[in-house]
Amino acid sequence: MMTLNHGFSGYICARVAAPVLKRHCPFSEKNLVLALFLGAMLPDLDIISTVLGHGAYFSGAWYGHRQFSHSVPGTLMLALLFSIPLFPVLAGRGHPRPRRAWLWLVGALWAGGWVHIFGDLFTPGMKMPVFWPLDFHLGGFSHIGWFSxxxxxxxxxxxxxxxxxxxxxxxxxxxxxxxxxxxxxxxxxxxxxxxxxxxxxxxxxxxxxxxxxxxxxxxxxxxxxxxxxxxxxxxxxx
Ligand SMILES: [Zn+2]
Structure with missing residues (x-):
């Protein structure tokens, strides 16, 4: 799917789950939803591989499009990485329970990554190594053109x-x-x-x-x- 559509799908899924999640989440519902919105767009940051040339972006190398970035460990790595700059903004600087707030933030960003992978399973052509580094690829169901x-x-x-x-x-x-x-x-x-x-x-x-x-x-x-x-x-x- 288009990157912005991924973000919006994360936003809408978060809004549906919010009545349950907000009872436990140590920061605001608004910021929880925002974390899923952002997390659902992070996998497409593999676009930075274009600095190595457009061939690198469309290659099957781990840094190419829909490779490591679109896997369970890849989305976790992105969530951990982006939780560092996002923590003071979304979870609140000086939070009384910073470890719990950080875990929730990482979880929300990671869940967004899973929503992204789910959406990309249906686009044609490119299967993804969802359980990287295992050589087991999922997707390419050809139900939806990524442009919608x-x-x-x-x-x-x-x-x-x-x-x-x-x-x-x-x-x-x-x-x-x-x-x-x-x-x-x-x-x-x-x-x-x-x-x-x-x-x-x-x-x-x-x-x-x-x-x-x-x-x-x-x-x-x-x-x-x-x-x-x-x-x-x-x-x-x-
Ligand atoms: Zn994608």
Whole structure:
């Protein structure tokens, strides 16, 4: 999937799990959700391998795209690495239980990495060494082209409505509670639709996939996403 879509899928999964997790998490629900959002984008930082040349990025070497970075130990390493700069921002400097807060932060970033791997299992062509260094590759299910304007707009609309519901003034606490549950249900429906879309769509070729998106969305919503991805792809493959 597109990197931003990975982040949004992590955000929505975190919102669905938040009512349970926030009872135990030693920092705020907002920061827990943000950690999953960021963690779900970290594996695509393997793009830094392009400093060795674009061939390195598309190679099967451990530092290439969808190699070590898209594995269980790789996502743990990224979570540990990024927990260092993110700890003061998300878990809070001077936290009374810093070890517990740090473990939760690493766990949230790592869980985001797992959401990323799950999303990438369905894209065509490239299986991933999920249990690196074992020579056992998973994925390439060809259910979804990594480029998906439909998913982008699904996530953007869901998050915008979820935020809108939270902005309703606290004029009546019982009503506010029901609105909170409505927002949670909204995120749940979006998470279900995301998984359902991964399982039921089918990628055969770029032109077939483009036509499939056009059946789901008006062109005015597809064109800006297509142009943005075209520019990125040109830069990656030039
Ligand atoms: Zn990826």
């Amino acid at each position: 304007p439909y998913l982008l707009w699904l996530f953007v609309a869901t998050i915008a409505i979820g935020w809108g519901l939270r902005l309703i003034p606290n004029w009546h606490p019982p009503a506010k509670r029901w609105i909170g549950w409505a927002a949670w249900g909204w995120y749940g429906v979006a998470a279900y639709r995301w998984v359902n879309f991964l399982l039921t769509s089918r990628y055969d070729s770029f032109s077939q996939w483009a036509g499939y998106q056009q059946d789901l969305l008006p062109e005015v919503l597809i064109a800006p996403v297509t142009e943005g991805v075209r520019v990125l792809w040109f830069w990656l493959t030039r």
